[in-house]
Each structure stands twice: as structure tokens, then as C-alpha cells.
Amino acid sequence: MIYQQIDRNKRKTYFIFTFFFIILAGIGSFIGDFFMDNIWAGIIIALVVALVYTLITYFQSTSIVMQMNGAKKLNSAEEAPDLWHIVEDLSMVADIPLPDIYIINDDSPNAFATGRDPQHAAVAVTSGLYKIMNREELEGVLAHEISHVKNYDIRVSTISLALSSVIIFLSYLIGNAYRLVLPFNRDDRDSNNGGWLAVRAALWLIGIIFMILGPFIASLVQLAVSRNREYLADVSGAELTRNPQGLINALEKLKSSTQPMKKVDDASSALYIDDPNKKKKHFSGLFDTHPPLDDRIEALKKTFM
Numbered sequence: 001m002i003y004q005q006i007d008r009n010k011r012k013t014y015f016i017f018t019f020f021f022i023i024l025a026g027i028g029s030f031i032g033d034f035f036m037d038n039i040w041a042g043i044i045i046a047l048v049v050a051l052v053y054t055l056i057t058y059f060q061s062t063s064i065v066m067q068m069n070g071a072k073k074l075n076s077a078e079e080a081p082d083l084w085h086i087v088e089d090l091s092m093v094a095d096i097p098l099p100d101i102y103i104i105n106d107d108s109p110n111a112f113a114t115g116r117d118p119q120h121a122a123v124a125v126t127s128g129l130y131k132i133m134n135r136e137e138l139e140g141v142l143a144h145e146i147s148h149v150k151n152y153d154i155r156v157s158t159i160s161l162a163l164s165s166v167i168i169f170l171s172y173l174i175g176n177a178y179r180l181v182l183p184f185n186r187d188d189r190d191s192n193n194g195g196w197l198a199v200r201a202a203l204w205l206i207g208i209i210f211m212i213l214g215p216f217i218a219s220l221v222q223l224a225v226s227r228n229r230e231y232l233a234d235v236s237g238a239e240l241t242r243n244p245q246g247l248i249n250a251l252e253k254l255k256s257s258t259q260p261m262k263k264v265d266d267a268s269s270a271l272y273i274d275d276p277n278k279k280k281k282h283f284s285g286l287f288d289t290h291p292p293l294d295d296r297i298e299a300l301k302k303t304f305m
Contacts, residue, residue, distance in 0.1 A: 020163045024050050027170045046170060053169075054162040061158045062100070062122045065114045068265035071102035071124045079103075083130060086139050087123060090146045094240055099123050099149060103130070108261040108278075109254055112271040113145040113154055121149040126261070133250055140247030143237035144273055151236060153229045157271055230273075234296050235303055244304040248297055255293040 024046050032042015057064070066073070077084035084101060091098045099115070102124035109129035115121035123145045125138075133141060148154055234251075238244035254274045261276040269276050275290045 017160070017163075020160070020167075021047075023167055024163070024170075027167065031170070046166075049170070050163060050166040053166050054159055057162040057165075058116050058155075058158055061154075062115050062120065065265070065268050065271065066102055066122065066124065068268060069104060069112075069124070070106075070263050071104045074101045074103060080130065082135060082138065083125060083142075086135070086142050087146070090139070090143055090240060094146050094150045096121070096146070096150055099146075103127060104261075106261050106263070107131075108259045108276065109133070109257050110261060110272045110274055110276050111141050111145055112268070112273065113148040114158070114268075114271055115149065115154045116158060117152065117155060118149050121154060123149070128257075128259075132253060132257075136243065136246040137250035137253065139241055140237065140243070140250045141273060143240045144233045144247060145237075147233040147236035147240060148229070150240075151229075151232060153233060156229065161268075161270075230291055231296065231299055234300055238300055238304055244300050248300050251293050251297050251300075255297075 025043050028043035028046025029039045030042065031046065032039045036042060074080055074084060077088075080101075080103060083103075087101055088098055096118040099113070099118075100122040102122060104110075104124055104126045106126040107128040108126060109132055111123065111125040111129055113121060113123045123142065125141070129141065130138070148157075234247060238247050241247070251274075257274075258278055260278040264272075264276040270290070272290075274293065
């Protein structure tokens with residue numbers, strides 16, 4: 001059952017990233033056709049921009065994310081013994097290097113993992129989570145985060161964040177370029193050519209659509225990646241500890257907490273084990289960064305009990 005779920009989630013992830021590149025190629029072809037009269041040049045430029053930005057984000061992800069979320073690195077086990085030793089034990093069981101460990105001074109219970117691979121990973125928990133969880137529950141939460149590291153979810157999340165940002169940037173660029181080019185920058189030839197004006201007006205409309213819907217679609221795809229990976233990390237984490245009840249109890253406590261975090265970067269909110277902003281669910285969860293906790297608890301019970 002668990003391995004079938006892992007395979008399904010991996011297939012969904014491949015589809016999602018394929019969709020990301022289709023959006024990028026579409027925006028690139030439009031840029032090339034309109035601004036350079038060369039569709040392929042536009043596609044290449046869009047993909048190169050995406051590659052460069054993704055590489056920068058990829059190699060700097062841990063420091064960027066931790067700084068944005070106000071996390072403080074632990075330098076020794078004495079600073080938070082239970083937290084340090086649980087991460088150490090789970091890392092040994094998962095057969096990965098010990099991630100860097102961070103604490104976020106916030107009473108709202110939450111946690112996340114980030115990095116580019118198990119050799120360059122980090123986990124962070126809020127002081128609120130460290131206070132309210134007993135050892136079994138803390139182990140369940142940290143096993144969830146270690147599973148993100150072991151399953152390379154952190155790499156997927158980092159790349160999806162970068163690609164989403166590129167799409168938003170290109171869409172913004174198109175929109176602003178159009179405001180300069182159309183309809184104010186017409187030469188005499190254009191003014192005497194109704195057909196050409198109609199074509200340019202149609203392209204202007206398409207550009208506006210890209211500007212509006214490009215970021216919207218990119219955000220939806222990024223959220224789909226996040227929701228998809230949370231279910232997998234829950235199941236993998238429960239398997240790692242051989243104690244699904246610990247994670248179930250932890251999720252129940254997270255569900256009962258309604259206090260949002262004081263400081264959280266919106267771009268990294270999808271990384272957390274639970275929505276750090278505690279937003280109300282709308283449109284059947286389409287815009288949610290996380291699947292409902294009730295659904296995650298029920299999935300764990302069906303898988304292990």
C-alpha cells in the first residue's frame with residue numbers, strides 16, 4: 001500500500017513539472033514571436049532564465065528560507081536535547097546525514113524541512129511545537145520532516161518554488177512591456193494598417209491573459225506539489241518510526257491550534273507541516289497549501305490501522 005502511494009505521488013510530480021515547462025515554453029514562444037519574431041529564441045530565453053534562477057535558488061535555498069522565517073541554528077545538543085537527539089536518531093534510521101537543526105521563536109506549533117538534498121538539508125521547528133508536543137508526537141513530526149529530506153521532497157519544493165517565481169516574473173515582464181508597446185507606441189505604418197492594428201490588439205489581449213493567468217496557474221501547480229508531498233511524507237514518516245499513532249496525535253494537536261505564526265514568508269509557507277497562516281479553506285481546497293488535517297489523519301488510519 002505505502003509503496004503504491006509513493007509511486008502514484010512520484011508520477012503526479014513528474015506530470016506537474018512537465019506542466020510547469022509547458023507553461024514556460026508557451027510564455028517563451030509568445031515573447032519570441034512578439035518581441036523577436038523568433039519563437040524558438042523566446043523559448044530558449046525563457047528556459048535559460050528558468051534554469052539560471054532555479055540553480056541560484058537551489059544552491060542557496062537553506063540560508064534564504066531560514067533567514068526569511070527568522071530561524072536560529074542550534075550549534076549543540078545542549079540547546080534543545082530532545083529535539084537534537086530525535087533528529088539524530090531518525091537520521092540514522094533513515095540512513096541520511098544529520099540535517100542542520102533550527103528553532104523559530106514562535107508560539108504557533110509548526111515545523112518544516114528545506115535544502116537541496118539529504119547532504120545539504122535542514123529542519124526547523126517552532127518553539128511552540130517543541131513545548132506542546134510530547135516525545136512521541138515530536139518524533140512523529142520530525143519523522144515527517146526527515147521523510148521530506150529522504151524522499152527528496154525538499155528538492156522538489158525548491159525547484160517548484162523557483163519555476164513558479166520565473167513564470168510570475170516573465171508574466172509581469174510581458175504585462176509591463178505591453179503597456180509600453182501597445183497601444184501607445186504605434187508608428188505611422190501601424191496607424192494606416194487596420195489589419196496590423198487588429199493583430200497587435202489581439203496580441204495585447206493575449207499578453208494581458210498571460211500576465212494575469214500565468215502567475216495564477218503557476219501558484220496552483222506549486223500548491224498541488226505541496227499537497228501531494230504532504231500525504232507521502234505522513235505515510236513515510238509513520239513507517240520510519242513504526243508508530244503512526246505518534247504522528248496522528250501530533251496532527252490532532254496541530255488541528256486544535258488556531259494561532260497563526262507571527263512571521264512567515266509567503267513563498268515558503270507551503271514547506272510547513274501545517275498552514276502557518278491558518279487560513280480558512282475555500283473552493284474545495286484548490287488554493288490551499290496543505291491538505292486538510294482531517295484527511296491526512298484519516299489517510300494514516302486507513303494505511304496503518
